[in-house]
Amino acid sequence: MSDQTEAVVDTVPAAARQVSENVVLQLDKIHTFYGAIEALKGISVDVHQGEIVTLIGANGAGKSTTLKTISGLLHPKSGEIRLLGEVISEMKVHEVTAKGIIQVPEGRRIFPRMTVEENLEMGAFLRSKDVEGVKSSMAQAYDLFPRLKERRMQKGGTLSGGEQQMLAMARGLMAAPKLLMLDEPSMGLAPVIVELIFETIKTLNAQGITILLVEQNAAMALQIADRGYVLETGSVVLTGPGRDLLHNEQVRKTYLGES
Amino acid sequence: MALDTLMQQMVNGITLGGMYALIALGYTLVYGIMLMINFAHSEMFMAGAYVGLFTLTGLTNPKLVGSGTVAFLTKNGIGLVLLFTIVFLIAGVAIGLLGVIIERTAYRPLRNAPRLAPLISAIGVSIFLQNAVLLWVDSKALPFPQVFPIVNIKIFGNASISTLQIFILVSVVLILIVLDTFVSKTRIGKAMRATSQDRDAAGLMGVNINTVIALAFFIGPALGAVAGIFNGMYYGTVNWNMGFLPGIKSFTAAVIGGIGNLRGAMLGGFVLGIIESLAAGFLATGYKDVVAFVILILVLIFRPGGLLGESVVEKV
Numbered sequence A: 001m002s003d004q005t006e007a008v009v010d011t012v013p014a015a016a017r018q019v020s021e022n023v024v025l026q027l028d029k030i031h032t033f034y035g036a037i038e039a040l041k042g043i044s045v046d047v048h049q050g051e052i053v054t055l056i057g058a059n060g061a062g063k064s065t066t067l068k069t070i071s072g073l074l075h076p077k078s079g080e081i082r083l084l085g086e087v088i089s090e091m092k093v094h095e096v097t098a099k100g101i102i103q104v105p106e107g108r109r110i111f112p113r114m115t116v117e118e119n120l121e122m123g124a125f126l127r128s129k130d131v132e133g134v135k136s137s138m139a140q141a142y143d144l145f146p147r148l149k150e151r152r153m154q155k156g157g158t159l160s161g162g163e164q165q166m167l168a169m170a171r172g173l174m175a176a177p178k179l180l181m182l183d184e185p186s187m188g189l190a191p192v193i194v195e196l197i198f199e200t201i202k203t204l205n206a207q208g209i210t211i212l213l214v215e216q217n218a219a220m221a222l223q224i225a226d227r228g229y230v231l232e233t234g235s236v237v238l239t240g241p242g243r244d245l246l247h248n249e250q251v252r253k254t255y256l257g258e259s
Numbered sequence B: 001m002a003l004d005t006l007m008q009q010m011v012n013g014i015t016l017g018g019m020y021a022l023i024a025l026g027y028t029l030v031y032g033i034m035l036m037i038n039f040a041h042s043e044m045f046m047a048g049a050y051v052g053l054f055t056l057t058g059l060t061n062p063k064l065v066g067s068g069t070v071a072f073l074t075k076n077g078i079g080l081v082l083l084f085t086i087v088f089l090i091a092g093v094a095i096g097l098l099g100v101i102i103e104r105t106a107y108r109p110l111r112n113a114p115r116l117a118p119l120i121s122a123i124g125v126s127i128f129l130q131n132a133v134l135l136w137v138d139s140k141a142l143p144f145p146q147v148f149p150i151v152n153i154k155i156f157g158n159a160s161i162s163t164l165q166i167f168i169l170v171s172v173v174l175i176l177i178v179l180d181t182f183v184s185k186t187r188i189g190k191a192m193r194a195t196s197q198d199r200d201a202a203g204l205m206g207v208n209i210n211t212v213i214a215l216a217f218f219i220g221p222a223l224g225a226v227a228g229i230f231n232g233m234y235y236g237t238v239n240w241n242m243g244f245l246p247g248i249k250s251f252t253a254a255v256i257g258g259i260g261n262l263r264g265a266m267l268g269g270f271v272l273g274i275i276e277s278l279a280a281g282f283l284a285t286g287y288k289d290v291v292a293f294v295i296l297i298l299v300l301i302f303r304p305g306g307l308l309g310e311s312v313v314e315k316v
């Protein structure tokens, strides 16, 4: 199915432009390697303006690798990544960030010896000229996660796991992202907090932020996603609207723990 | 009498420690960001002393700058402050740029190589710079001119502090305050800290890692150069292998304080300088190097992360 779309892109540029009109991000046959290990074997993924798209798959399927390849932490050996038509797959990580693609990495990755507030400031690193905007983003972040406000002056490394996840997400929001990529934001969190995180994702999306979500919690992810991609050992094996995938027998068996 | 010695050795130790602190910062800055020990750093100290010496000699040479200028620069307080500001700036910038060039040419190509490779490259750079001085400058020690009169001021019994020591101490403290403020308060300083705590995450924030690395390789060597000039003034000479011992000592100081930790490097420098001087005063001069390394071993046994080394935060 995705191969067909690509054929259109290759041969009929005019039509392609129409197709990609609201395509924000386009991964085109991406191959990414770790040394000799091929972690992504020709993945094609489209993300449209305003969507929530989710990537699901077992451990080691290549979900994080996909996000890292988009954000420029890794570079594909072949294939192209385009942001609004512009090729970004050769860019360095800070250049991709400057384009408004913000990755909240797996495992929180907050700065442990900086305070909560300094972590948030780092999130807004590229917005130094927009003093007012940063201020209001900071207020929003504290509104969203009042817990962080209480712990403003505490070192990031001393926060609990859940608080660190909130901080990682809030830090990502400080960049005023156009496309927010979340890598397992619910990992290791209590159900209440997971609810909060998913609510937040929906709210952000309603505010116009396009979301690319990687989740272990496939059921919840597919419920809020417009579309989903199922990854298996570096390849896309299934794609479709979130609801369809949720009711797909294969998905139910493999990822939703049903027999 | 013992109290006099104690006071005197404290004064000497703090002066020496200030120089160690400046050099140690260079090791710790680079280590914090690159996880690499820049073995060529001691040569930044040495080269800085030479650049400082030549700048100072040039600026106090009537044939080059005119006798009026020389008189102005050396005969009153304002002139002296100006003179040394220029000398430190020129040496600091020159050696800072040297550091950046070394990173570009000798370390960056090896960034993804096994960790031993840049270490060997650093040793190569060190040998190269020593030989460059041997070849192009002199194999013999050069005297460092004394520009302002050194007066000893009695502070306690027979213990005294010299105007040169005061000069070094005030300068060091100023530099340390500026650096500390820079790193903890400014945007780019915070980016440096973030990079040293999690390089990939800093990149995801939009920090250009290469800029941060270049900055670390500018600031560290610049501080080393300033320390080299102090060292030249304090001991009155410079020579091609003057970097060796202070280099090892300052590296020790950085480890004592907790390598990668800036305040740790400052503290480690002073601690080492003071302990060394006390050992020289109360045991025998010959003990001072031994004592330095005994302290290192003790710290590594009882506080492997260094005095200010924070316990490694658990990352899930």
Ligand SMILES: Nc1ncnc2c1ncn2[C@@H]1O[C@H](COP(=O)(O)OP(=O)(O)OP(=O)(O)O)[C@@H](O)[C@H]1O
Residues within 6 Å of the ligand: A034, A037, A039, A057, A058, A059, A060, A061, A062, A063, A064, A065, A066, A106
């Ligand atoms: N730094 C690395 N070096 C070598 N191989 C790696 C590296 N990182 C990941 N891999 C391999 O690449 C494959 C994809 O890993 P990736 O982290 O993308 O999986 P994932 O889908 O995010 O899994 P999880 O759900 O466990 O986070 C795995 O087989 C993994 O072992």
Ligand SMILES: [Mg+2]
Residues within 6 Å of the ligand: A063, A064, A065, A106, A183
């Ligand atoms: Mg992953």
